[in-house]
Amino acid sequence: MSDKIPELEILFELADLFKVFGDSTRLRIMYTLFDDERSVGEIAELLNMEHSTISHQLRVLRTNKLVKIRREGKQIYYSLDDDHVKKVIEMGLDHVLE
Amino acid sequence: MSDKIPELEILFELADLFKVFGDSTRLRIMYTLFDDERSVGEIAELLNMEHSTISHQLRVLRTNKLVKIRREGKQIYYSLDDDHVKKVIEMGLDHVLE
DNA sequence: TGAACATATGAATAACTGCTCATATGTTAA
DNA sequence: TTAACATATGAGCAGTTATTCATATGTTCA
Numbered sequence A, B: 001m002s003d004k005i006p007e008l009e010i011l012f013e014l015a016d017l018f019k020v021f022g023d024s025t026r027l028r029i030m031y032t033l034f035d036d037e038r039s040v041g042e043i044a045e046l047l048n049m050e051h052s053t054i055s056h057q058l059r060v061l062r063t064n065k066l067v068k069i070r071r072e073g074k075q076i077y078y079s080l081d082d083d084h085v086k087k088v089i090e091m092g093l094d095h096v097l098e
Numbered sequence C: 001t002g003a004a005c006a007t008a009t010g011a012a013t014a015a016c017t018g019c020t021c022a023t024a025t026g027t028t029a030a
Numbered sequence D: 001t002t003a004a005c006a007t008a009t010g011a012g013c014a015g016t017t018a019t020t021c022a023t024a025t026g027t028t029c030a
Helices: A008-021 A024-032 A040-047 A051-063 A083-097 B008-021 B024-032 B040-047 B051-063 B083-097
Strands: A067-072 A075-080 B067-072 B075-080
Touching: A008 A024, A008 A083, A008 B008, A008 B024, A008 B083, A024 A040, A024 A051, A024 A083, A024 B008, A040 A051, A040 A075, A051 A067, A051 A075, A075 A083, A083 B008, A083 B083, B008 B024, B008 B083, B024 B040, B024 B051, B024 B083, B040 B051, B040 B075, B051 B067, B051 B075, B075 B083
Parallel strands: none
Antiparallel strands: A067 A075, B067 B075
């Protein structure tokens, strides 16, 4: 991995990815999705924040393919897109907690 | 790890950590340090950026304990603080490259 | 169809951040 | 000490972003 400098373009993409993780609201949202899918309303209530704020941030997360959705009637359930997301967060936590 | 919700405070710290990784200049700087220590001037030349810009960003990296320094005469050599830094970047790259 | 609910979107604002320029600090060698 | 070099710092500007408010879209059920 470290034997080749990634293209500049890749590092920009990487920065964009970390930017998405670099906001506490988005991190908290992702954390509520660690074990279960949740609707927008559930997340908003859990975090005690405006539905609108949560919806905006979920869009960012979705655009960056960190969460995916499942529609069920009026509600839309969000869940983490894959295990990578958890791993990145856990790796960061390791660093913060040490 | 996922069996306990981290304190709100921890998630703020974590967001701050990811914020540091969420800038392409800082990522590029860290990448130049993947295998070797380098002086401010070397990094500035490698990235073709102002010394001042590099110095400012190195300060951010240092404040967040991602790089450490070694003084030698007029020059100050920067290197990655520990292997965690590499791991976080590599984990992110995995996600971007897949 | 219309009311009630869940979510999404757009615009506006306030706060933040990276870069540049100018200047300061610190080190070496004459 | 002074000149030359390496790095750091502070202020200001420009660009970005998270939140809020208002409104729109979409779904269910009567």
